[in-house]
Amino acid sequence: MDRKVQRRVPTAYLPSVHWESIASDGAARTGVLRTGHGAVRTPAFMPVGTLATVKGLEPRDLRELEVEMLLANAYHLTLRPGEETVRALGGLHAFMGWDGPILTDSGGFQVFSLASQRRIDEDGVTFRSHIDGTELRFTPERVMEIEAALGADVVMAFDDCAPYPCSEGDAAAAAERTACWAERSKAAMETIAAREPWPWPQRLYGIVQGSVVPRLRRESARRITSLGFDGHAIGGLSVGEPKELMLETLDVTVAELPADRPRYLMGVGFPEDVVAAILRGVDLFDCVAPTRHGRTGAAFTREGRVNVENARFTTDDAPIDQECGCRVCRTWSRAYIRHLFRSREMLGPRLLSYHNVAFLVDLVAEAREAIERGEAGPWAARWSQRYLAAAEEVPCA
């Protein structure tokens, strides 16, 4: 078994403090998240490895990029290959060959965005798989079984993610259900963890809902934070609402979250949104944008997004981003990457995904430095101004 690097996990490392603050500047803060698979400097960006692979990238690439934590999806993994298969193969870390920290999302968002013929009741959700139409049922207890079998370092409670827009009544009902399910998730996880523990702790985070209604967000935050989770997530944002409304809702919500636990803004990862949320005190981010954009030829650069298939790059010997130090920018020209995309060569999506993840990782690293210098505000203003001023319209999936 020792051919697998990822099997070398600490077996008795149970850090008592999950997250510690290092520095703060206004609401923005830096810290360190400790897990059984290593530490994560926050603010941190987690690339999305939905099906136990960050599309097109290997764990070695992610290490090289100084990615410190990944996200995977309980919903997708229970469908393929099934959580018991993953457990039998040593859990997610061993299965995918990544020995760093992993967070699994509970599937609340996916059930509401991907599954069909959804019927919700107070106990859970019945739905059909987006792959083959098989009928499945998720309850908080069932989802905790799945996440326990996968063995991630941080697992999310099962939530009801209201769409945008929705009526205040629907938003209130979803927030109420989310609170009940959070309590049941916590109770279930405690039972399961005691029965079949991994050699590392699985930290459970609660999710705040409430759509864009300040009163509901405050109520949801108070109920969720009263339950004693290891961290708190802000769900139900970046689902189509205007940016200002997202930031206002974020302000209202973060104000209710305790300062001594990590705060995770789910699904947010456009660079400008990450900068804005870091200023507001968010510690963790995830988003498919770097890899999804990377697959379609959209590159993040310090001067905005560019489409690498643009004809002006035909003989351009410069790297994708002149200020980026990633291996792709050190090695290949825009002209070459354009050629790969024009020729539909699979190396193109890989190289651009690599660069885009580097871009997000660099962004949070710069933010941490700015916070620690006490210059978060000015840094964020300069960064965003430059990024947004020059942005070109890019078709993104």
Place this chain on the structure above:
Amino acid sequence: MDRKVQRRVPTAYLPSVHWESIASDGAARTGVLRTGHGAVRTPAFMPVGTLATVKGLEPRDLRELEVEMLLANAYHLTLRPGEETVRALGGLHAFMGWDGPILTDSGGFQVFSLASQRRIDEDGVTFRSHIDGTELRFTPERVMEIEAALGADVVMAFDDCAPYPCSEGDAAAAAERTACWAERSKAAMETIAAREPWPWPQRLYGIVQGSVVPRLRRESARRITSLGFDGHAIGGLSVGEPKELMLETLDVTVAELPADRPRYLMGVGFPEDVVAAILRGVDLFDCVAPTRHGRTGAAFTREGRVNVENARFTTDDAPIDQECGCRVCRTWSRAYIRHLFRSREMLGPRLLSYHNVAFLVDLVAEAREAIERGEAGPWAARWSQRYLAAAEEVPCA
């Protein structure tokens, strides 16, 4: 410019002896090919990087796999991105970030297999691009211009590759044309190289044709070898003829090729064929099989080809090939790679292409060792017996 590793090429390295023999065992031999971008131990397997990328793999991967030489295609590269674009970006090596030896095929085979509305005359071929139908014309002189602009270390003369089956008359006409075009290719290349030299030599190889007709093969070999090429290729095989006929034709042809120049069997790369051809004195091979099979889920293993999507691998924690030491086999299980293919994740084709290239590289390395021990025959018999005995039927593109 020094951010590009590949720019560091020797500027005054002009090895006077292109290929030197090291050892021989019967007809089989080992040697070393010297180029301005480094040495290549022969017998060698060249992965195919048609469009200046070995599909799914980076130059770093290929180095790590101890690949020593790549093949790229003049036909494809003149269509996309165009040889002048490649030249403007520093040539193929700089363009694709590979600082090792490269061989370009002349497009003879591609014009006859991919292009449409082909009209052949004694001077050249007029055809339509398989991409957009543009009318193009290849003559020996035009193809040498393309290959000179690309800047590979070894370039192939322009040939007329007869299909299989074909009449003896057609085979004779194609062989005759190939001989005329070989002479014109050589004259053209000498003129071009004198006019616009790269800092490294471009060695020119002639191609022997003649279908499966022994008399034609012998005549073609005599005419081609009389022209003073740096190396000799055997074209027009592995185009649909039965294996025995391929090997008989190979025997007839190799007997006519001088022992002091490298011999290249074009387009052959199925493991069992590589073993058989090495025994007959072939030094260089190329084939899309490792990467094409890798993309479709077919894995080369020492016990034959296997389909990684096979249900028996669902929870199989073993590597693709138990005896393979490549990074993929050291890191991931069959179960994980099966999951990637079942989920249509792009990492699957990448990892399996990597392993399959490792398999061919290991195969030629084993062959070299066997030849140097004087055990080529017994080694080949053992190797083939094991590989072919256990092979399962695998769907391959």
